[in-house]
Amino acid sequence: MARIELIDIAHAYGQSWALKQMTLSWSDGGAYALLGPSGCGKTTLLNIISGLIAPTQGKILFDGRDVTALEPQQRNIAQVFQFPVVYDTMSVYDNLAFPLRNRGWKEGEVRRRVHEIAEILELQSDLPRRAHGLAADVKQKISLGRGLVRPDVAAVLFDEPLTVIDPHVKWLLRRKLKQLHQQLNLSLIYVTHDQTEALTFADRVVVMTQGEVVQVGTAEALFESPAHRFVGHFIGSPGMNFLDCDGAPPHIEGVPIGTSSTQQPEPGAALAIGIRPEYLEVHSSPGPNRVPAIVTSAQDQGTQWMVQLQIGRRTAWSKVRHASEAVGVGPAFAYIPPDKCALYADDRRVA
Numbered sequence: 001m002a003r004i005e006l007i008d009i010a011h012a013y014g015q016s017w018a019l020k021q022m023t024l025s026w027s028d029g030g031a032y033a034l035l036g037p038s039g040c041g042k043t044t045l046l047n048i049i050s051g052l053i054a055p056t057q058g059k060i061l062f063d064g065r066d067v068t069a070l071e072p073q074q075r076n077i078a079q080v081f082q083f084p085v086v087y088d089t090m091s092v093y094d095n096l097a098f099p100l101r102n103r104g105w106k107e108g109e110v111r112r113r114v115h116e117i118a119e120i121l122e123l124q125s126d127l128p129r130r131a132h133g134l135a136a137d138v139k140q141k142i143s144l145g146r147g148l149v150r151p152d153v154a155a156v157l158f159d160e161p162l163t164v165i166d167p168h169v170k171w172l173l174r175r176k177l178k179q180l181h182q183q184l185n186l187s188l189i190y191v192t193h194d195q196t197e198a199l200t201f202a203d204r205v206v207v208m209t210q211g212e213v214v215q216v217g218t219a220e221a222l223f224e225s226p227a228h229r230f231v232g233h234f235i236g237s238p239g240m241n242f243l244d245c246d247g248a249p250p251h252i253e254g255v256p257i258g259t260s261s262t263q264q265p266e267p268g269a270a271l272a273i274g275i276r277p278e279y280l281e282v283h284s285s286p287g288p289n290r291v292p293a294i295v296t297s298a299q300d301q302g303t304q305w306m307v308q309l310q311i312g313r314r315t316a317w318s319k320v321r322h323a324s325e326a327v328g329v330g331p332a333f334a335y336i337p338p339d340k341c342a343l344y345a346d347d348r349r350v351a
């Protein structure tokens with residue numbers, strides 16, 4: 001395993017930049033997810049790490065060694081793709097053993113390692129079977145196993161590996177991958193556009209949009225303190241409310257709003273208050289940080305109420321645990337707890 005550093009990396013296909021300049025460091029043994037919508041540059045970044053793509057600019061270091069000019073085979077990386085890559089004519093056992101035998105492992109050691117991986121992936125009973133004819137999810141488990149079987153790789157890269165798996169098995173495999181990371185102590189980088197997949201799998205999530213990394217953080221940090229409006233929108237269901245505001249201190253509908261931000265935004269920046277629906281409260285009386293609002297709908301979702309509010313021209317959502325009088329449709333006050341909200345200037349969180 002290796003510490004991976006990307007220094008001033010950028011990549012263009014023809015005239016268009018798929019990755020804007022970035023410097024990133026991935027620690028040895030970490031479980032990372034690369035999360036972002038389709039077309040944001042995740043696969044390009046992954047392929048730059050594996051060596052399938054040579055970056056237009058910048059360099060890549062593995063444990064301080066410059067590998068930018070090295071071919072994929074020379075980088076000692078394992079990669080698992082969206083669709084299973086298995087040898088149909090071989091048994092499941094031989095498929096898993098293949099990367100080890102290729103490296104000249106002794107049969108006794110191969111057997112031990114293959115059984116260890118097969119046990120974690122629940123493939124033991126399939127080991128003697130030929131891969132041909134097995135279901136897509138079993139084949140993808142074999143692909144995962146082949147990616148994970150070598151303990152000496154710099155990193156294992158996964159590109160949306162659960163796409164072909166049905167939802168129930170997907171949930172199980174996600175948990176397995178987490179367990180595998182803990183047991184095998186490998187550096188894992190996992191590309192996905194699915195926030196649940198990223199947040200359950202990774203210790204650190206790298207969030208990308210439009211060729212740019214906008215935040216690297218734990219699931220908790222991405223939820224509690226989105227560094228960029230994109231992260232606020234993308235993480236959470238529904239995403240964070242952004243309520244445009246003006247002045248210093250910021251005002252919404254004439255009400256001054258205290259926030260957790262202590263610095264001053266750049267003059268002239270477009271300002272908004274970010275508050276998660278989980279923290280926005282609905283009250284029936286005015287008070288500090290309470291903004292006049294109209295409750296336009298309140299939907300009972302069993303364990304919570306999803307309340308829609310109109311605040312001037314703005315629409316906001318509040319998740320309310322218990323139905324109270326304030327949940328009724330009509331005039332109300334939206335309470336924005338100061339410690340749960342932050343100021344955003346031109347899309348970025350103000351510290």
Ligand SMILES: Nc1ncnc2c1ncn2[C@@H]1O[C@H](COP(=O)(O)OP(=O)(O)OP(=O)(O)O)[C@@H](O)[C@H]1O
Pocket residue numbers: 013018036037038039040041042043044045193
């Ligand atoms: N070989 C290529 N030639 C030209 N443009 C490309 C090529 N590969 C990717 N792109 C473009 O580069 C951008 C980033 O693509 P990339 O596949 O890295 O994104 P992604 O986040 O992995 O998306 P997806 O989840 O859809 O695979 C997109 O606009 C895509 O159209």
